[in-house]
Amino acid sequence: MNYKVDEQAAYVLHSRPYLETSALVDFFTLEQGRITAVVKGMRRPGSKLRGVLQPFIPLQVSLRGRQELKTLIQAESVGMNGILNGRALICGLYVNEMMQRLLSPYDAHPHLYVYYQYVLNELIAGHDIEGALRTFEHHLLAETGYGLALDLVSDQTVYYFDTENWRFKAVVNITETNRNRCFHGKDLLAIDQDCYDTPQLRQSAKRLMRLAIDHLLAGRPLHSRALFQKK
Amino acid sequence: MSFSPLIQQLVTALRCLPGVGPKSAQRMAFHLLERDRNAALELSSALRLAAEQVSQCQQCRTLSETDLCQLCASSSRDRSSLCVLESPMDVLAIEHTNSFGGVYFVLGGHLSPIDGVGPDDIGIQQLLERINEGEIKEVILATNPTVEGDATAHYIAEQLKRESLKVTRIAHGVPVGGELEYVDGGTLAHALAGRRLL
Numbered sequence: 001m002n003y004k005v006d007e008q009a010a011y012v013l014h015s016r017p018y019l020e021t022s023a024l025v026d027f028f029t030l031e032q033g034r035i036t037a038v039v040k041g042m043r044r045p046g047s048k049l050r051g052v053l054q055p056f057i058p059l060q061v062s063l064r065g066r067q068e069l070k071t072l073i074q075a076e077s078v079g080m081n082g083i084l085n086g087r088a089l090i091c092g093l094y095v096n097e098m099m100q101r102l103l104s105p106y107d108a109h110p111h112l113y114v115y116y117q118y119v120l121n122e123l124i125a126g127h128d129i130e131g132a133l134r135t136f137e138h139h140l141l142a143e144t145g146y147g148l149a150l151d152l153v154s155d156q157t158v159y160y161f162d163t164e165n166w167r168f169k170a171v172v173n174i175t176e177t178n179r180n181r182c183f184h185g186k187d188l189l190a191i192d193q194d195c196y197d198t199p200q201l202r203q204s205a206k207r208l209m210r211l212a213i214d215h216l217l218a219g220r221p222l223h224s225r226a227l228f229q230k231k
Numbered sequence: 232m233s234f235s236p237l238i239q240q241l242v243t244a245l246r247c248l249p250g251v252g253p254k255s256a257q258r259m260a261f262h263l264l265e266r267d268r269n270a271a272l273e274l275s276s277a278l279r280l281a282a283e284q285v286s287q288c289q290q291c292r293t294l295s296e297t298d299l300c301q302l303c304a305s306s307s308r309d310r311s312s313l314c315v316l317e318s319p320m321d322v323l324a325i326e327h328t329n330s331f332g333g334v335y336f337v338l339g340g341h342l343s344p345i346d347g348v349g350p351d352d353i354g355i356q357q358l359l360e361r362i363n364e365g366e367i368k369e370v371i372l373a374t375n376p377t378v379e380g381d382a383t384a385h386y387i388a389e390q391l392k393r394e395s396l397k398v399t400r401i402a403h404g405v406p407v408g409g410e411l412e413y414v415d416g417g418t419l420a421h422a423l424a425g426r427r428l429l
Binding site: 020054057082222 | 389
């Protein structure tokens with residue numbers, strides 16, 4: 001079966017060297033989700049694709065191939081929105097690492113593509129990076145089939161996040177052992193609406209997303225988190 | 232046709248070099264065996280000596296068979312200025328420009344979270360220790376202008392924020408002799424962001 005993708009909207013998630021002058025590039029495409037393709041000659045000194053196939057640049061790509069590994073035929077950048085710098089760049093790498101680890105190849109996520117564009121725009125603008133990251137994480141979980149049933153909670157109750165069964169259980173006593181996994185119902189309802197107004201709400205949302213994502217990563221932590229720490 | 236085991240071994244060994252495929256490796260092997268045995272012996276002894284004796288310079292981590300490389304041992308270099316690079320080949324590239332008289336530090340890679348390369352996997356700790364010695368007044372971060380290179384430069388700059396020293400990043404932009412029409416959007420955006428006052 002011939003596989004043909006023409007001028008599809010995509011972003012580069014990551015690239016790694018392949019043979020002497022080629023590269024294996026992971027794309028996040030609008031209609032096919034995460035795809036890996038060989039880019040022949042990308043690492044040659046004069047290759048024009050080097051500058052184009054960098055993460056966070058909106059692209060249009062054409063791909064071909066019968067096997068799982070495709071070949072890039074053409075790539076063009078389609079309008080830069082800005083450059084990611086400093087802390088926003090590290091946040092961008094964090095988002096890409098999550099996508100790389102949590103998305104299955106060839107699973108289409110067109111809604112997530114829109115949220116990916118949203119988080120990149122927010123990172124470039126630098127207004128509310130934390131809120132944008134929590135919104136993206138929330139929708140990444142939902143899109144990959146691990147949505148949190150946040151709308152079923154009551155605002156007067158405290159809940160324990162049971163990651164094994166992926167549900168929230170009402171708790172009466174918060175103890176030292178379960179404190180890290182307990183959340184106020186009103187916080188969960190606000191997170192469901194992607195409303196991260198107060199510092200306390202942001203802390204809760206960060207803790208919740210971290211618990212959920214760490215559980216899905218099965219004990220293999222995200223390396224980009226180490227880049228936020230100061231030695 | 233298959234070669235005798237020793238010739239086959241030589242052909243296979245030569246293929247470890249970049250740019251050398253099966254045909255080139257055969258040509259090289261037959262050239263050395265048929266026409267230039269002395270060069271073959273010289274090559275093998277040079278390879279053995281280099282592989283056994285070349286390690287890293289203790290100060291800048293570039294390749295060197297002595298504890299200190301020529302540049303670090305030289306008394307004519309400006310020791311207050313340190314240029315941080317990804318690989319030993321980058322040292323040669325900067326030296327060719329004759330525009331830098333300071334000393335170098337080779338990280339040996341860049342941070343790449345997706346590949347699992349973190350701060351402890353490249354020479355960042357040794358770099359910070361060297362800067363903490365206090366001799367250095369300016370650190371020039373000359374990692375590659377890629378997302379990972381920029382992230383590495385940002386991480387190092389963040390670690391050095393407490394220090395009273397100048398931390399600079401090499402400029403990115405339009406190549407000399409280039410035409411704007413043919414430059415990709417990312418490079419142009421960087422060139423505009425890094426514009427300077429005339």
